[in-house]
Ligand SMILES: Nc1ncnc2c1ncn2[C@@H]1O[C@H](COP(=O)(O)OP(=O)(O)OP(=O)(O)O)[C@@H](O)[C@H]1O
């Protein structure tokens with residue numbers, strides 16, 4: 001599903017390698033956790049997969065699409081096949097929960113009829129049925145994260161990337177989010193989770209890929225948290 | 229398709245309203261631009277038409293004495309027709325002259341009836357001549373001095389149209405130059421102001437645009453609201469400019485009427501505008517929308533590059 005071959009990323013403004021010669025293969029329907037301290041390159045890796053950033057060198061192939069050959073006009077369609085839950089939610093403050101989700105369909109040219117049937121479905125799935133009319137500022141962190149997940153799922157993507165979705169949550173809320181991701185994975189979606197939460201990593205017993213200073217230092221089928 | 233169209237228009241409108249003062253400034257400058265362009269265009273057309281009217285007027289009238297023999301008049305008419313500088317020669321009989329006089333003073337009964345008192349018709353018959361070139365008028369004059377015609381001609385009158393036309397031409401050229409200059413200045417100013425407004429709109433929607441891109445929005449879904457905002461400036465500018473021009477002309481015609489009694493220059497210009505309203509509206513919309521779309525396209529290209 002996702003191939004990275006010898007991928008290196010150096011941001012324009014810095015000389016440091018954000019990612020250093022990374023090679024990974026993620027199979028369909030897998031649940032993969034990327035672990036690393038702050039600055040290890042987790043977000044950079046997810047941005048390469050969503051084509052938000054381009055690699056300085058190396059090759060990326062997702063769902064059979066070679067990114068070096070991807071045309072600019074095809075990027076929007078790619079983005080609809082990859083749902084992303086951003087570290088900072090990226091919700092629109094002036095839109096309600098419902099609108100934040102329906103918006104993602106609107107801008108893709110989906111009909112109002114489809115929108116009216118699909119939005120309530122995902123809201124139900126993430127457990128926000130009663131909060132459709134609220135604005136982001138009227139929600140808790142966990143709830144905002146659910147909205148972000150609902151929006152990421154709205155196009156029924158093959159891949160869901162969740163970049164530190166539990167970063168700012170208390171353990172109870174964090175686990176509810178993780179359970180939601182597990183559920184999504186059970187339905188057949190490939191899930192990529194980045195985190196540096198030791199308890200979550202050790203409890204899940206999923207494939208764990210550890211990054212350190214941009215380098216891939218460990219890739220275990222049933223991994224454990226392996227930093228200090 | 230229609231749904232998307234509606235969504236784009238709606239977003240465009242919302243941006244327009246949210247942009248507040250900047251939208252207002254853009255609309256005002258657009259209105260001023262369109263007013264300037266229209267005024268100079270109208271002036272240009274009115275003056276050109278004025279010149280045309282004067283050029284179409286008769287250049288020479290030869291008033292014939294009542295005793296002139298018909299055959300001699302025909303001779304003169306023929307000689308004139310054969311002259312390469314002469315465009316038209318028309319014979320106006322005494323009766324025709326009277327009829328014209330009465331038409332001319334139709335609403336002045338006193339003058340009109342002055343010819344109806346049973347006496348002889350005092351108005352002379354005449355030959356009216358139009359030339360190809362008013363410059364050459366003087367070369368025709370010796371013809372009427374000839375011995376054979378001298379007795380039958382009561383009076384030769386010719387108008388010094390050339391000078392008037394020259395003056396009008398100069399005025400038109402001058403107005404054209406000023407018009408072009410002012411129009412260019414206003415167009416450039418509106419391009420800059422609208423560009424700035426759209427750029428600000430893009431900045432205030434920065435995070436929204438980023439999110440749209442990340443959730444897979446079609447690029448035109450991101451661009452079109454800004455283009456529509458540019459188009460709206462053109463449309464609102466046209467509406468406001470039309471209102472301003474009609475109000476001005478109304479006031480102008482009212483004040484003309486008070487000064488000159490039955491004078492109706494303002495009404496005439498207004499009538500002229502009404503006749504050409506569609507052309508004027510199409511033209512203003514064309515110019516306005518072109519300015520709006522150009523500014524927003526540049527702003528979009530400059531600030532929405534990355535995918
Ligand atoms: N847009 C950018 N421009 C320049 N440098 C960047 C940019 N984004 C990230 N970096 C650098 O790249 C490195 C990796 O950053 P990245 O955001 O991928 O880390 P991370 O593992 O997601 O960290 P965190 O846990 O804090 O989110 C860091 O050194 C960071 O400073």
Ligand SMILES: [Mg+2]
Nearest residue numbers: 042043044087
């Ligand atoms: Mg990060």
